[in-house]
Amino acid sequence: MLRVALAMVPEVRQLLTEDPAQLSDLLDEIHDEDLADLIGLLDDAEAAKVLMALRAEEAAPIFERLDGETQEALVEQMGVESIAPIVSEMAADDRTDLIEALPDQVSGTLLSTLEKVDPEAAAEVEELAKWPEDSAGGLMTTDYVSVGIHLTVADVIERIRAVGEDAETIYYVYIVSDRGHLIGVVSLRDLLLASPSEKLADVMTENVFAVSPETDQEEVARTMAKYDFNALPVLSADRKLLGVITVDDVMDVLTEEQSEDMQRLGAVGPIEDSYFKTSFWTFIQKRAPWLAVLFVGEFMTGEVLRRFEHELEVVATLAYYVPLLISTGGNSGSQSSSLIIRGLAVGDVRVGDWASVLVRELGQAVVLGLILSVIGMLRVWLWGDGTGFVLTIGATLMAIVLMGCTVGAMLPLLLRRLGLDPATSSTPFIASLVDVLGILLYFTIARLFLADLLAQAGAGG
Amino acid sequence: MLRVALAMVPEVRQLLTEDPAQLSDLLDEIHDEDLADLIGLLDDAEAAKVLMALRAEEAAPIFERLDGETQEALVEQMGVESIAPIVSEMAADDRTDLIEALPDQVSGTLLSTLEKVDPEAAAEVEELAKWPEDSAGGLMTTDYVSVGIHLTVADVIERIRAVGEDAETIYYVYIVSDRGHLIGVVSLRDLLLASPSEKLADVMTENVFAVSPETDQEEVARTMAKYDFNALPVLSADRKLLGVITVDDVMDVLTEEQSEDMQRLGAVGPIEDSYFKTSFWTFIQKRAPWLAVLFVGEFMTGEVLRRFEHELEVVATLAYYVPLLISTGGNSGSQSSSLIIRGLAVGDVRVGDWASVLVRELGQAVVLGLILSVIGMLRVWLWGDGTGFVLTIGATLMAIVLMGCTVGAMLPLLLRRLGLDPATSSTPFIASLVDVLGILLYFTIARLFLADLLAQAGAGG
Numbered sequence: 001m002l003r004v005a006l007a008m009v010p011e012v013r014q015l016l017t018e019d020p021a022q023l024s025d026l027l028d029e030i031h032d033e034d035l036a037d038l039i040g041l042l043d044d045a046e047a048a049k050v051l052m053a054l055r056a057e058e059a060a061p062i063f064e065r066l067d068g069e070t071q072e073a074l075v076e077q078m079g080v081e082s083i084a085p086i087v088s089e090m091a092a093d094d095r096t097d098l099i100e101a102l103p104d105q106v107s108g109t110l111l112s113t114l115e116k117v118d119p120e121a122a123a124e125v126e127e128l129a130k131w132p133e134d135s136a137g138g139l140m141t142t143d144y145v146s147v148g149i150h151l152t153v154a155d156v157i158e159r160i161r162a163v164g165e166d167a168e169t170i171y172y173v174y175i176v177s178d179r180g181h182l183i184g185v186v187s188l189r190d191l192l193l194a195s196p197s198e199k200l201a202d203v204m205t206e207n208v209f210a211v212s213p214e215t216d217q218e219e220v221a222r223t224m225a226k227y228d229f230n231a232l233p234v235l236s237a238d239r240k241l242l243g244v245i246t247v248d249d250v251m252d253v254l255t256e257e258q259s260e261d262m263q264r265l266g267a268v269g270p271i272e273d274s275y276f277k278t279s280f281w282t283f284i285q286k287r288a289p290w291l292a293v294l295f296v297g298e299f300m301t302g303e304v305l306r307r308f309e310h311e312l313e314v315v316a317t318l319a320y321y322v323p324l325l326i327s328t329g330g331n332s333g334s335q336s337s338s339l340i341i342r343g344l345a346v347g348d349v350r351v352g353d354w355a356s357v358l359v360r361e362l363g364q365a366v367v368l369g370l371i372l373s374v375i376g377m378l379r380v381w382l383w384g385d386g387t388g389f390v391l392t393i394g395a396t397l398m399a400i401v402l403m404g405c406t407v408g409a410m411l412p413l414l415l416r417r418l419g420l421d422p423a424t425s426s427t428p429f430i431a432s433l434v435d436v437l438g439i440l441l442y443f444t445i446a447r448l449f450l451a452d453l454l455a456q457a458g459a460g461g
Numbered sequence: 462m463l464r465v466a467l468a469m470v471p472e473v474r475q476l477l478t479e480d481p482a483q484l485s486d487l488l489d490e491i492h493d494e495d496l497a498d499l500i501g502l503l504d505d506a507e508a509a510k511v512l513m514a515l516r517a518e519e520a521a522p523i524f525e526r527l528d529g530e531t532q533e534a535l536v537e538q539m540g541v542e543s544i545a546p547i548v549s550e551m552a553a554d555d556r557t558d559l560i561e562a563l564p565d566q567v568s569g570t571l572l573s574t575l576e577k578v579d580p581e582a583a584a585e586v587e588e589l590a591k592w593p594e595d596s597a598g599g600l601m602t603t604d605y606v607s608v609g610i611h612l613t614v615a616d617v618i619e620r621i622r623a624v625g626e627d628a629e630t631i632y633y634v635y636i637v638s639d640r641g642h643l644i645g646v647v648s649l650r651d652l653l654l655a656s657p658s659e660k661l662a663d664v665m666t667e668n669v670f671a672v673s674p675e676t677d678q679e680e681v682a683r684t685m686a687k688y689d690f691n692a693l694p695v696l697s698a699d700r701k702l703l704g705v706i707t708v709d710d711v712m713d714v715l716t717e718e719q720s721e722d723m724q725r726l727g728a729v730g731p732i733e734d735s736y737f738k739t740s741f742w743t744f745i746q747k748r749a750p751w752l753a754v755l756f757v758g759e760f761m762t763g764e765v766l767r768r769f770e771h772e773l774e775v776v777a778t779l780a781y782y783v784p785l786l787i788s789t790g791g792n793s794g795s796q797s798s799s800l801i802i803r804g805l806a807v808g809d810v811r812v813g814d815w816a817s818v819l820v821r822e823l824g825q826a827v828v829l830g831l832i833l834s835v836i837g838m839l840r841v842w843l844w845g846d847g848t849g850f851v852l853t854i855g856a857t858l859m860a861i862v863l864m865g866c867t868v869g870a871m872l873p874l875l876l877r878r879l880g881l882d883p884a885t886s887s888t889p890f891i892a893s894l895v896d897v898l899g900i901l902l903y904f905t906i907a908r909l910f911l912a913d914l915l916a917q918a919g920a921g922g
Contacts (some may be wrong), residue, residue: 029668033688067773157653164654169759171632171649174624189631190648192622207490225716228709230691247708248689254712255686258719259803265726266799267792274809275800276817283825287796288832291862295833296794299840300635301784306844312780316773319780323762323787323896331728331755331892334747338727339736348735356737364744371749372756401752431792435784 004030007035012038016049023053024195036065039074048077052088060089067273068101075102080109088118091168093141093249095121096128126245130213136220137213139253140243145166146176149183153203154196160188169246172231175204182208182233182241210235213242220245221253222347246348261345264423265338267294297432301326304436308443314457318383318446325377325396329404329438332368333430336361336408341422346410354413361409362402369401392442392449399441404434465491465497473499477510484514500535509538512547521550528734529562536563541570549579552629554710556582557589583809589704591674597681598674600714601695601704604629604803607637610644614664615657621649633692636665642670643694643702671696674703681706682714683808722806725884726799728755758893762787765897769904775918778846779907785837786857790865790899793829794891797822797869802819802883805873815874822870823863830862853903853910860902861895865895 008030008037015023026049027035039047039062051059051074061069063086075098076343085381087110089097099107115122124142131137145160145167164170175184184204194203210233211220224232232245237384248270260270269286271278305312312318340357343349349357377394411430412422447454466662469491476484488496488511500508500523512520512535515729524532524547536544536559547554548571556580560568576583585603592598606628608620617634625631634652636645645665655664671694685693685708693706721731730747732739766773773779801818804810810818838855872891873883 031670031688061825074685087669140462149823161653164650170653171518188653189625191648192618192631193625209492222716222766225709225712227492228712230708247691247712251686251708251712251715254715254719255683255807258715258722259807261719262722262726262799262803265723266795268796268799271800274807275804276809276814280821280824283821284828288829289794291789291792291796291829292832292836295785295789295836298785298788301788302781302844305781305784313777316770316777316780319773319777321785322780322783323766323900324756324759326784327759327762327892327896328752328756330750331752335729335752338729339732342723343736346716346720346735348737360744362742363741364748366659367745368752369750371753375753375756379763383763394809431788435788439784 004034005041008038009041010033010128012042012050013046015048016053020049020053023050023165024055024058025056027058032061034406035062036381039066044077048074052078052082056085057089060088063087064090064094067277068097069273069277071098072106075106075110080106080113083112084113084117088114088121091141092121092124092143093139093168094129096125097133097138099125100129100133116419132214132326134217135213136211136215136217136232136234136245139217139220139244139249140213140245141168141249142243144172144174144231144244145170146174146241146380147200148178149175149201149204151200152162152196153191153194153200155199156186157191157196169231169244172244174233174241174244175200176241180240182210182235182239184208185233207227208233210239211245212237217253218257218345221250221257225254233376261341261423264421267291282309288318294431297429298435300432300436301439305436306441308439310447311443311454314454315450318443318450320395320444321393325393325400325442326435326438328397329400329434330431332365332401332404333434334409337403337412337430340409340412344416344422351413351417357409357413358406361405365402365405366398368405369398372401373397386453388450392446395449396442396445399445400438403419403437403441407434407437465495466502469495470498470502473503475513477507477514479507481510481514484511485516487517488515488519493522494526496523500527501531504582505534505538509535512539514535517546517550520547525551525555528738529558530738532559533563533567536567536571541567541574544768545571545574545578549575549582552602553582553585553589553604554600554704556627557586558594558599560586561590561594590606595678597672597676597678597693597706598703600678600681600710601674601706602629602710603704605633605635605692607629607635607702608661609639610636610662610665612661613657614652614655614659614661617647617661618652618657630692630705633705635694635705636661636701637702641701643671643696643700645669646694649770650829658697661908669694671700672706673698678714679718679806682711683719685711686715691865722802722884725882726802728752755892758890759896760901761893761897767901769900772904772907772915775915776911778850779904779911782850782854782857782903786854786861786903787896787899789833789858790895791892792828792859793862793865794869794895797866798873798891801870801873803884805877810874812874812878815871818870818874819867822866826863826866829866830859833862834858847914849911849914853907856910857903857906860906864898864902868895868898 015026016037042050051063061165090098099111101446102110111125113123143162143166145163147156160170160173171188173186173188174182175186177183183209184206186200186204190203209227213234220232228248233241234243234245263270267290269290271282271286295296340349373394376397377390380390380393408430415422476487500511503511512524551559560572563571571880572583589908590602604627606621606624608617621631621634632649634647635643636647638644645667646669647661647665651664668725670688670690674695681693693701695704696704697703724731728751730751732743732747801810834855837858838851841851841854869891876883880898
């Protein structure tokens with residue numbers, strides 16, 4: 001998609017030096033998203049010039065779509081006085097996100113300038129800033145259409161015509177009481193399909209699905225995706241209408257939360273920007289702690305192996321199978337954990353289901369363990385390590401797959417039960433635990449099936 | 462979300478036996494999604510009775526939302542004659558998906574019954590069935606509003622009123638020529654905000670973003686999320702309007718593709734249904750092949766360790782560090798691969814960027830490797846394994862993290878270059894390759910730093 005923006009850079013640079021007044025016409029036909037990409041490709045001084053050449057209401061939707069870092073750089077480059085009119089034209093939710101992301105001193109100056117330019121916009125920011133960024137309150141906008149109940153369909157359509165320009169969505173109209181309580185909702189579709197003289201009360205839906213401002217943004221996204229909602233109202237505890245969440249913001253949340261989950265599974269802290277926009281030190285900060293925690297967790301494997309010093313000294317062959325066995329435990333564990341973590345995320349699996357999850361996973365583990373045992377025993381036999389090893393590896397594989405599936409499936413549920421995020425916390429725990437338990441299982445079983453060999457070799461050594 | 466449905470089951474069961482005619486009134490105020498959950502909780506015979514008690518246009522939106530397995534069971538339970546009127550009321554895209562999913566014989570009978578009941582609906586199915594399920598063509602609907610260009614704004618709104626009942630979205634109106642070529646698009650919002658007497662040609666946008674029917678559904682979803690489109694037209698090569706993709710279908714695609722990516726990273730084949738709806742043997746089929754491939758790949762570690770038989774026999778301490786070292790290689794590799802796979806999926810990273818990716822990953826690997834080396838050397842020193850081991854482990858950690866990051870970052874790009882799906886294929890390759898290379902690095906470095914110890918012990922043994 002960057003193609004559109006890349007292709008425009010030379011022409012825009014030329015106009016900037018020769019005739020900036022023409023920029024507005026050139027950019028008029030281009031989608032704001034492509035213009036945001038274009039701004040990202042220019043250096044800060046050029047980008048500032050482009051935004052200044054546009055009217056504030058043209059610049060605002062482009063500015064909204066820039067990533068946080070570019071926005072901050074441009075606020076600094078253009079100065080609070082020049083940026084304030086653009087900020088006042090931004091959607092209320094994006095405006096709040098911007099002001100919250102700026103360093104305290106800059107955001108203070110910007111907010112007080114905004115209070116002079118557009119007091120209503122400043123008030124909206126103060127209202128929306130109350131809620132955490134990743135909650136329904138942080139996602140909602142106050143730019144919606146609301147009406148009283150004593151109107152006809154024609155009145156409401158007239159009202160949409162009057163205020164629709166500034167609203168983020170006009171496809172739903174919210175009916176509120178004099179005190180701001182939500183009474184009902186009506187879609188523009190239903191309004192258009194109804195007779196103009198019909199009463200609003202007769203076409204609206206009273207049973208409105210709503211969320212509280214504290215609801216987690218991922219839950220909001222999943223609810224809207226499940227029910228195919230284009231907009232979702234946010235209500236206070238006493239059912240006052242606080243704002244509306246629109247589907248476009250939710251699609252970004254879905255993508256963002258999914259990126260985070262993937263990164264967590266890969267043991268990387270959540271990274272907000274795209275790969276090439278993320279700085280070197282951000283990557284180190286997101287990777288080093290996880291890598292170090294996993295590393296220190298794995299020290300345990302060294303501790304445990306030292307407990308089998310005697311066995312490893314007398315039968316070196318035992319060491320050859322360690323990586324094969326512990327990786328198998330890890331793989332079966334990560335299969336189970338990825339299924340359960342995803343199930344928890346989309347709401348298919350709940351903590352209370354742990355018993356039925358355990359039964360299912362153990363059932364699968366028996367079959368999977370049998371398959372791997374057969375393949376593994378055949379391989380050991382071909383290596384010629386003798387019957388003792390054939391039996392040891394076969395039994396260990398069975399035990400390790402059972403253990404891997406149990407740990408992989410139960411640990412995410414346990415972590416969720418303890419109020420922790422299963423995607424974040426499962427990986428390091430499962431990795432170390434499964435490796436350590438795998439080694440313990442292996443040497444315990446080896447002592448059993450290889451008792452003769454160990455005794456002989458010990459005596460001979 | 463299942464709570465709503467669960468709470469209704471007893472009441473619905475009671476009405477089914479006592480007074481099925483009242484069902485329609487009871488279910489009228491419930492969201493179709495919750496009703497679909499309810500149907501899923503009933504047995505097939507009960508579910509069939511509920512659907513029969515409703516009018517076809519009430520039953521269709523519920524039936525649309527059922528998963529494939531339940532739909533098929535209900536077609537069998539209710540019979541083609543009873544289901545056809547419901548199928549005729551379904552959205553064209555869902556109707557097509559259903560008929561494509563049914564066994565050939567049933568779908569043939571259903572389609573010929575549909576041709577009698579509603580020939581237009583049958584024709585739409587034949588049109589949409591041309592395209593693969595996971596392409597734009599498989600996602601689009603033919604239930605959209607299109608008009609000719611010689612109309613006024615008021616005419617178009619009148620037209621929406623007339624045909625809007627059956628359209629999947631009325632928020633965009635497509636302007637087409639007599640031959641079906643797309644000329645432009647206008648949003649209902651722009652129509653409402655314009656003066657009723659204005660000409661359509663003056664309010665429409667000619668520069669319409671569109672996709673071809675072959676476009677992959679994931680690309681469609683990302684495009685719509687990026688540009689905040691609520692609907693996206695699908696055009697043939699000669700720009701004829703074939704259909705429209707709406708945002709609600711795309712949100713499902715985002716979730717579905719994400720689940721698949723997560724499952725692939727966890728080495729599980731893509732699973733379509735939710736955890737508890739997926740059968741035992743489906744899980745085995747999705748898990749066993751991957752587990753077996755990974756297992757056989759790990760045989761290599763055994764082969765490589767056997768090459769260092771002498772070293773392992775004379776210095777058993779060497780074996781204690783194997784799990785620690787190879788897991789560190791695996792962790793740094795999976796950090797890099799999860800970043801790159803996600804970057805490829807969302808379009809941030811392209812195959813052509815491999816050189817700059819390599820530079821970034823190597824730079825990060827140096828810092829990460831240094832951090833782990835320092836921690837690791839301290840631990841070895843505390844274990845009291847001697848200077849030779851302190852140096853060996855320090856150097857090996859550095860080498861292994863460099864190798865892990867390189868393999869983890871480059872392999873997904875190479876696989877994509879070869880036309881393979883990086884999410885599917887990376888995991889097993891990276892796991893085995895990093896383990897094997899890690900062991901090779903470890904023993905090669907050990908031979909260097911532990912030469913004296915190995916010679917002494919060898920002579921002494």
